[in-house]
Amino acid sequence: MSEPNTETTTADDRVGGQPADGADPPTAHAEHRGHATDQDLLNESRTAADALSNAVDSLWGMSVGARGLSITAHTVIVGDASVGTLVGRDNLGGAPGHRIVPSGPVPAVLLEQLDNTFVPPKVFEEMRRRLRDQSLLLLRAPLGWGRTAAALRALAEECTAGVHKLNPDVQLRSLEIEFTPKFGYLLESFGAEQASNLRTFHLEQLSQMLTEYGCRMIVVLDSTAQISADVDQFLLDGGEPADATQLVHSHLRWHLATRPPDLLKRAEVGQLLTDVAQNRPPTRDLALLAAELADVSAGRIDIVDVVNRHSAAADGRFRQWFDDELDVETRAFAIALAVFNGMPLHVVSDAGRALAQLIAHEEEPDENKHSRSVFGSRSTQLLSASHAESYRSTEETTYGQIPVQAVKFADDSYPRRVLEYVWQEYHAAHHLVRDWLRDYGSNPNLTVCTRAGVAAGLLSTFEFEHARKLMIEPWATSGERHDRLAAIGALQFPCLQPELAPLVVRMLAAWLRRDQPLPRRVAAAEALGSTVGQAMPDSAITLLRRAARSSESPLRKAASFGLVQLFWSAGLTRRVLSELRKWTGSNRPRLRDTGFRCVLDLSLYKGVDTPQGMREWPVMVWLADAADDHRDDIITLFARLIEAPIHMPAAYEEIQRWVEIAEKDPQLRRPLGRFLISLGQAIQDTEILPYYLHAWAEEPNGPRRAVNELLTTLDSKEKTV
Known part of the structure; x- marks a missing residue:
């Protein structure tokens, strides 16, 4: 008709x-004011679009903060699973616990090599200043950070006579250490029990003794070491490690005794260094990479072999980290962070706790056994174990922006990697994660529900039909704004898969039929303005035109919002303007009316x-x-x-x-x-x-x-x- x-x-x-x-x-x-140009609706549409972009960016591995976040400062709390070292392969050994030199004097040749290869972390100047002022320093940093190299370099610069390494069995509290005047001392292996028993009284006595001999000492602590709060005056947290790319370049120059060769201009080497900078392997691996690149430059090995070895090593480190180093609580936190990467800590913490409770109940159905300790893992421990970092950001609220403490993975590739690894390797977790995401897809916070939907969409690429029936269509049909946004988010990744994209278009076309529930039709129209429509503009505009002719006002509004989103998409502005000329010049009243609404929405949108x-x-x-x-x-x-x-x-x-x-x-x-x-x-x-x-x-x-x-x-x- x-x-x-x-x-x-x-x-x-x-x-x-x-x-x-x-x-x-x-x-x-x-x-x-008419509903079609109501600024509140447009603001909500813009907020949802920004949340959708940020969610997709996060799972694509784009840096958090590129869109929608204002980062004012940050404190890095990052973990690693390997021991740091100084130089190239000749001194690596590769075995856990391998030390650069045995206890006793550090050979001058190694200190000279360090002088030629060392790249200072950001905290290095503070290390030197603190060492000059108080003669004793506790350096806390994760394994693989490069803490031994930094400590030796600082001691070498502050102590003219030389540097000694102390036997790891030495007891600092005993003060029974024979010091040689003007020397620097490094204790790089410090037991957890001894660390927990340190008190300011003992450290002040030790610092006074060091000062009397004109000596300096650095004690290296693991990032998870539990120490008394009263020793803070001696403690320095390492923060961000030295730049990975600069470390490789520095070691490569040392191996070649010249500037890095044209090898660094090759595309595969550039990609390898980009991956290294993003993944930040242990310092010893960076030194080994430089040695291998030197061999490539000399024609002794092929660059393909180097790339393959480092890729395999990175995969191995990731698997070891997730499979062996995390407990249930931390795994749940890591999965929550993968979904809500870059969001406020309270959101990630609450989501991780909810997932941990689901997992605990599944493993131990007795409800008395799956309660979680309120004072279990500290936030710093969770962040460190999860290879994550905390930083200051802002959050939009009803009454304006407020400062918040946000968290994200240190490695931008981790959000997608964690979710895909869980789905590929832990089939028993599928229904738990699916139920958990379905609940968060109905969360009233626009950003939270969108993030949950996009994560569900990424996982749906492994089982789209199952996800469509259990999550996507129920969300789209509920009639709730938040569920609809979750459904739209869940289509972002499937529409980019060549084998799934045609199916998504056919599904949205079916949703738009007159016999379908109105909420599902509205969800389809809004989805066509997202990545779905940007990837398939011809199909999207044709379907939006159909929705724009509807007798249902909510569907016409959704068609207008969908076309507004396409207008702001790269390369589609002229196409949308041309389409609007057709709509506003049509002899179909409802299509013409929707076109006029859309012109106003475009102007008011931003x-x-x-x-x-x-x-x-x-x-x-x-x-x-x-x-x-x-x-x-x-x-x-x-x-x-x-x-x-x-x-x-x-x-x-x-x-x-x-x-x-x-x-x-x-x-x-x-x-x-x-x-x-x-x-x-x-x-x-x-x-x-x-x-x-x-x-x-x-x-x-x-x-x-x-x-x-x-x-x-x-x-x-x-x-x-």
Whole structure:
């Protein structure tokens, strides 16, 4: 059945028309605004779109903070599973517990080699300063950080006579250590029991004895070492390790006795170093890589063999970490962090605890046995064991931004890697993780539910039909906004899989049929504006056009929001403008109405940062002024909007908003004036725009300066004509 070719006004449509003589023009402060341009809905749509982008970026391995986060400072708390070392393969050994030199004097040749290869971590200058001030320092850092190299280098620079390594069995509390004046001392293997028994009294006595002999000492502690709070004055946390790429370059120069060769310009070497920088293997592995690259440069081995060995080593470290080093609580925390990477600590902590309880109940059904200790693992322990870091960020709330403590994996590849590893290796965990994600997909927090949905979508690439029935379609059909966002998030990864993309399109087309529940149809339309539509724009625009003709107002709004999202996608702006010309020029009233709504939604959705602007400029004005190939489309669309009786008041409200921006940003006035001149010509009415400008200027605190300049521009154009 075809639509009646008449304009109809529904309860959610605007009411208005051409102003009568003497009537006040509508203002931006009018009490009634149509639902289609309601700023709250648009803001929610923008928030959801940003959350979706951040969720997809996180699981693609893009750095957290690239979009939507403001990082002000950070404290790195990273773990590693291997022992650090100084130099290349000749001194590595590779066995756990292998030391650079035995107890006793550190050979001068090794100190010289360290002098030529050492890359200082960020904390190094603080190490030296603290060592000069108090003669004794406790350096706490994870295995593989390069702590032995840093300690030896600091001692060598502060102690002119030489450096000794102490026997690991020495008892610091006994003070029965024979010191040689002016020497530096390193204790690099410090037992957990001895660390827990240290007190300020013992360390002050030891520091005084070192000062009397003119000596300095560094004691290396594991990142998980439990020590008394009263020894903080002697403690220094290592923080971020030295830059991995710089370490490889430094060791390679030492091996070749010259600058690194052209080998470093080869694509496969560049990719290898990128992976190394991201994964940050133990320092000894970086030294070994430099030695291998030296062999490649000399023609002794092939670069393919080096790449394969390091890839296998990285996989082995990851498997060992997840399979052997994590307990149930930490595994659950790591999985939660994979889903909510870069979000506030309280979100990740709560999600990890919920998952840990599900796992504990599955393994020990007796409800009395799966309670979790309130004072079990400390946050620092969880972060360290999970290879994660904490940093200061901001979170959007109903009342504005607030500072929060956020957490993320140190390695951007870990979120996706953790989830895929769990799915591929632990089949018994599937239903637990699925149930857990389904619950979080219904969370009222837009970011939380979107993250859960995107994670479910990544895992659905292994079993799409199962996930569709158990999670995606129930979310889409529930009618709850948060469930719908989870369903949309769950389609982001499947639509990028060549074997699943056609299936996703057919599924969304089926969802849009008239016999389907309205919530599912709305979810389909909104999904077409996401990665789904960006990957398949022809299919998406065709389906959105179908939704835009619907008699259901929520579905038409969803079609408008979907097309707005495609407008802001790279390479689709012109395509969307062309489509909107068809919609707004159609003889189908509902399609035309949706087109007009979409033009307003586009303009209100967000502004554009410009080099010359003090504020964000309206996208319509900026695009019409900056791109000649878009100008005619935009002027035509806005002219049609002004001439549509139902939408005319909202169109003038939007122009008034632009004028108010121009009042605060004088640089916008000239482009806006050019826009209004073209708009007046398009509607063939040179009096209506000055009429509104005068009225807006006469309002209390009206935009008088902007209006005066705009009227001068319009008048000068009229005189030239």
